[in-house]
Structure formats: C-alpha cells, structure tokens
Amino acid sequence: MANQRRLGNLSEPIIEGLIRLCGISAILFVIGIFFFVFREGSGFLFSKLNLKEFLTSIEWYPDSPSNKRYGVLALMAGTASVTVLAMMIAVPFGLGAAIFISEFCSRRARETFKIVIELLAAIPSVVWGFIGLTVMNPIIIDLFKAPIGLNVLNGGIILALMSVPIIVSIGEDALKAVPDSYREASLALGATRWQMIYRVLLPAAKNGLLAAALLGVGRGIGETIAVLMATGHAVQIPHSILDPVRTLTATIAAELGETPVRSDHYQVLFIIGILLFSITFVVNLVADLVVKGIRGK
Amino acid sequence: MKNIKFTLRVSALMAVGAFLLQMGCAKKSEDGGTPAEKVSIQNQGSDTMVNLAQAWAEAYSSVDSAVSVEVSGGGSGTGVAALINGTVDIANSSRKLEEGERAKAQQNTGKEPKEYMVGYDALAIFVHKDNPLNEITLEQLAAIYSADGNVTKWSQLGVQNAGCANDEIIRISRQNNSGTYHYFREAILGKGHDFRLGSVDMNGSKDVVDLVSKTPCAIGYSGMGYATHDVKVLHVAKKAGDPYVAPSIESTLDHTYPIARPLFMYTLGEPTGHVQHYLDWIHSDAGQQIVKESGYVPLPKDGSLEHATPANE
Numbered sequence A: 001m002a003n004q005r006r007l008g009n010l011s012e013p014i015i016e017g018l019i020r021l022c023g024i025s026a027i028l029f030v031i032g033i034f035f036f037v038f039r040e041g042s043g044f045l046f047s048k049l050n051l052k053e054f055l056t057s058i059e060w061y062p063d064s065p066s067n068k069r070y071g072v073l074a075l076m077a078g079t080a081s082v083t084v085l086a087m088m089i090a091v092p093f094g095l096g097a098a099i100f101i102s103e104f105c106s107r108r109a110r111e112t113f114k115i116v117i118e119l120l121a122a123i124p125s126v127v128w129g130f131i132g133l134t135v136m137n138p139i140i141i142d143l144f145k146a147p148i149g150l151n152v153l154n155g156g157i158i159l160a161l162m163s164v165p166i167i168v169s170i171g172e173d174a175l176k177a178v179p180d181s182y183r184e185a186s187l188a189l190g191a192t193r194w195q196m197i198y199r200v201l202l203p204a205a206k207n208g209l210l211a212a213a214l215l216g217v218g219r220g221i222g223e224t225i226a227v228l229m230a231t232g233h234a235v236q237i238p239h240s241i242l243d244p245v246r247t248l249t250a251t252i253a254a255e256l257g258e259t260p261v262r263s264d265h266y267q268v269l270f271i272i273g274i275l276l277f278s279i280t281f282v283v284n285l286v287a288d289l290v291v292k293g294i295r296g297k
Numbered sequence B: 001m002k003n004i005k006f007t008l009r010v011s012a013l014m015a016v017g018a019f020l021l022q023m024g025c026a027k028k029s030e031d032g033g034t035p036a037e038k039v040s041i042q043n044q045g046s047d048t049m050v051n052l053a054q055a056w057a058e059a060y061s062s063v064d065s066a067v068s069v070e071v072s073g074g075g076s077g078t079g080v081a082a083l084i085n086g087t088v089d090i091a092n093s094s095r096k097l098e099e100g101e102r103a104k105a106q107q108n109t110g111k112e113p114k115e116y117m118v119g120y121d122a123l124a125i126f127v128h129k130d131n132p133l134n135e136i137t138l139e140q141l142a143a144i145y146s147a148d149g150n151v152t153k154w155s156q157l158g159v160q161n162a163g164c165a166n167d168e169i170i171r172i173s174r175q176n177n178s179g180t181y182h183y184f185r186e187a188i189l190g191k192g193h194d195f196r197l198g199s200v201d202m203n204g205s206k207d208v209v210d211l212v213s214k215t216p217c218a219i220g221y222s223g224m225g226y227a228t229h230d231v232k233v234l235h236v237a238k239k240a241g242d243p244y245v246a247p248s249i250e251s252t253l254d255h256t257y258p259i260a261r262p263l264f265m266y267t268l269g270e271p272t273g274h275v276q277h278y279l280d281w282i283h284s285d286a287g288q289q290i291v292k293e294s295g296y297v298p299l300p301k302d303g304s305l306e307h308a309t310p311a312n313e
Helices: A002-047 A051-056 A073-104 A107-122 A125-144 A152-176 A180-188 A193-204 A206-222 A225-230 A248-255 A264-296 B002-032 B050-063 B076-085 B099-109 B138-145 B179-189 B205-214 B249-253 B273-283 B285-293
Strands: B039-045 B067-074 B090-093 B113-128 B135-137 B170-174 B200-202 B218-223 B231-233 B235-237 B260-268
Touching: A002 A264, A051 A073, A073 A107, A073 A152, A073 A193, A073 A206, A073 A248, A107 A152, A125 A152, A125 A225, A125 B205, A152 A206, A152 A225, A180 A193, A193 A206, A206 A264, A225 A248, A248 A264, B039 B076, B039 B273, B050 B067, B050 B273, B050 B285, B067 B076, B067 B273, B076 B090, B076 B099, B076 B179, B076 B260, B090 B273, B099 B113, B113 B179, B113 B205, B113 B249, B113 B273, B113 B285, B135 B138, B138 B170, B138 B179, B138 B235, B170 B179, B170 B205, B179 B218, B200 B205, B205 B218, B205 B231, B260 B273, B273 B285
Parallel strands: B039 B067, B039 B090, B135 B235, B170 B200, B170 B218
Antiparallel strands: B090 B260, B113 B218, B113 B231, B113 B260
C-alpha cells in the first residue's frame, strides 16, 4: 500500500513533465517551421524582390526565358475567391447539420450521421481533387454552359465538402457544451424549438461556432492538392465563378519540385509560403480578438 | 472531443494499414527475385516518357532478372534536378540538357552528364472530338498560346464550334517543369517568347488528353503516344499554304511533321555494368520495338534524324 503510494508520487511529476514537453513542442515546431521557411526565402525577400510588384502585379512568369516576373496578385485572388465561395457554401450547411444532429436527431440517427460525417473527413484530399477533375468538370460544363468545368465553382464546392465535416464536428461539440438547463428553461417559458435554438442556443454557443467556421477557413486557405486539380490551375483574376484560377498553395506544390535549390524561383516560392503564414496568422488573430470581444460583453 | 478522437483513431488505423501494405509489397518483391544480389537502377524524369520507361523496365526484367529498374515520372525538370543532385542512375528528359544544368551537374557530382537519344516523339495537338477544326498551322498555335498572340475565339480560326457556347478557346497547357512545355514554348512560340497567362496548366500528359476529351472548348498538346479515340488529333502545317500532316512514325521520320523532338536519357559519367547493359538493350532492336509499341517513334536505323531541330529556328 505504502509502496504503491510512493510510486504514485514519483510518477506524478514524470507524467507532468512529459505532458509539459508535449505542450512546448508544439510551439517549438511552429517556430522551427517559420524559421526554416523564412530562412529559405529571406535572401531574395530583402535583396532583389520588388515587394510592390510582388503584391500588385498579376504577371507570374517565374521561368520566362527573357524576362522573369514574380507577381502573385492573381494567385492571391485565386485563393481568396475559392475560399470565400467554399465558406459561403460550407458554413450554412455545416452549422445547419450541426444543429440538426445535436438538437433534432434521435440518438440512433445521430450516431449514424456522425459516423458518416467522420467518413467524409477521412477521404484523402487527392480523391476529392480527382472527383473535381473527372466528375464535376463535365457536370459544370453541362449545367452552366461554362467553357470549362475546372474553375472557382468546382474548387469551391470540393473545398466546401472537405470543410463541412470539420465545421459539423466542432459546431456540434459547441452546441453540446450548452447546458441542458438552458434548453429546459426556454422550453418551460413557452418558446418553440426554433425560438429556443435561435434565441438561446446559438448565442450561448457563439464562440465555438465561430471557431468552427474559422477552422473551416483555415482548411480552405491551406488545402492544396484538391484545389490544384479542381480549379484548373490558370494564372488570372477571376471575373466570374466560372473562370479557372490558381491558388497560392497549388503554385508551391506544382513548382517547388523542379526548382533548383536556392534559385530565385525557389526563394520566391518560399516567400509565398511566408505570405501564406502571414495570412493564416492574421485570420487566427482576428478570430481570437473576435472571440475575446464576444466574451468581454 | 470524442469526434476528434475517433478521427484520430481512423487516420491512425489507415496509416498503419498503409504501412503494413507497403511492407507486404516490399517483402514480396524481395522474395520474388533471385537471392541477394538484386540490383536496382533508379530511373526518373519526363512525364512524356514515363509509359515508355515503364514498358522498358517491365520487358527488361525478363532479359536480366537480376536487375530491377525503378521508374518514376514528375517531369523532365524533376529528372534533371535529380541528375544534378546525383540521386538517379538514369534521368529521362524530353528536352535537351541546358548548358547551365550540364555545368551544375558537373560541379555538384564531379561527373559529366552523358546523353543518349533513345527515340522520338511527335507533339500532337488535340481538340474535342465534336470540334469541326481539322487542321492548324504553327502560326495559329503561336497566336493562340503566346503572350503577344491575339486569337481567343474559335471563330477567329474560321470554325463554328457548336459545342462551345461562348466561342472562347480554352488553352490547356502543362506545368512549367514539363519538358513538353519547354519544347512547345521554344518550337512554337519562338525563343524568348512567353505563354499568355490564364492557360489551364495540367500536371501530366494524360490529364491534358482527359481534360480535352471532356471539354468542347479546349485545345491541348502532348506526346502523340497519349492520343485516345476520345479526342481529335489535328493535322499540322508549318505555315498557311504548306501541306497539313498528321503525326505518325512515318511523318516524323521523313521530317514532314513539323513538331517532332528527340527523347533523351542522361547518365552521370560513362555508364558501367548494369546501367550500360540496360542502355545497350534500349538501343537494340528489342528495345526499339517497345518504343514503337508504346506509341513513340523508334530511332531510324541509318541515323538520319540525328539532329531534329525545333521548327521555328
């Protein structure tokens, strides 16, 4: 008995230390990755890169034989358009599904739905891209009389389908976290089910639902292979959702493999990496501030 | 939280499954060959040549069962990069090694890259099979694809493309580490010219053909070995007034098809042993027969095509 207790006393600090190490390692990894990406890109960033041209020109000619130009405006527009469209589809769908699963389902149906949605999340992104390339392309051409089916719409739908499981899972957890006493109280006061959800549940779960949506946005900005295959990979600013585009991530994926290490092109691709880092950082920061703002009220 | 745990468990299971599967495969191939000294030749590069390289590798396993040739694609640029880094035995390329790359490889590895011409490929131009267009000149192609070209509508080429509602030409191109992309730029747009932005850049020759077969507004290019019955292969003339020629083995060998190019394999330094035997076999009748069967053009016996040059020079 005494022995066991001593063992327990001893294992406590060890386990605590291990867990602490796990926590710190996440920070170390992020700093390490940022350091590496920054080191690879910084030489060109500070010496040769014309930052104004980089951010405001659409001319992406990294391997032109006569005049190399590195403008990423069209690529940023590509990332933004696909992400915004995907969120316009995925957020209402995902949150709707989360509300349905957490509030309207029978226990049995809920378990089935959750398993199916987990399966949706387990589909590899390259498979999604393949679906975009082979299934959605002809459908979009037929339905919209579009000249080509690989475009913002295709990428947006594929990306929406990929983010929905995340939004549903986290959204449902957020709704679950609202104590049942809230539901009981509002129903007891004579509210209908819809009034209870709209007036009580949603405001109470606001933070979690916002986090769900923002994680979806993060997925959208970071997703690579699926959008590479579904958006058509064309450098241009889209004028409608039926235009093909190219995203920042897809450009890195398609071009990094062949660029000689430390060449200008290679370094510019890493600068795009820094740009992506900064965009996600700003998104996360805004999310944090918004959540804090809500909490402060 | 439970959901996340479940996802983790599923992905962990999948990862373990994939790992076991790989182990199983690796073991099988080890057991399958003759014991101990099975040698592997690393072969990487051109996407145009990947089918051919695989056909060679497969056939060679019955010639010399002690050697396994491991083929991977990725584009000529990938093969050349691997050559420069010294990580392949043979690099495939559908374009010639540039001077700078040659120097870099020598500087990095201390060995001079050695070039072997292993066959020819005619660059085929594809459109959707419902497209009424049958013929095209290199000048028209340049006007469609080049940054200073001005052809964006099918009607400008004099055809009524009924399947394409708004008449727009959708240009299908390749990603910029593709040897086919480099060859097209040099041979059709001309030296120093750029592609017009906004083309749809695919990652492989097969993807180009697949996409053209599903897109009535599209035009695309790739090696003629990738042609299928679902797309229409255009007849090509150098300029208006010249005869239009379909890509074929004959028209490549007698120079009448204007956009044909040699295919290369590169080694670092003089090849020895198994690599030497493999390259010799590729140049033998048996190896060249496979070139023909894979849809490419075998080397002529008299060496008459030694210097195929880009059309616009």
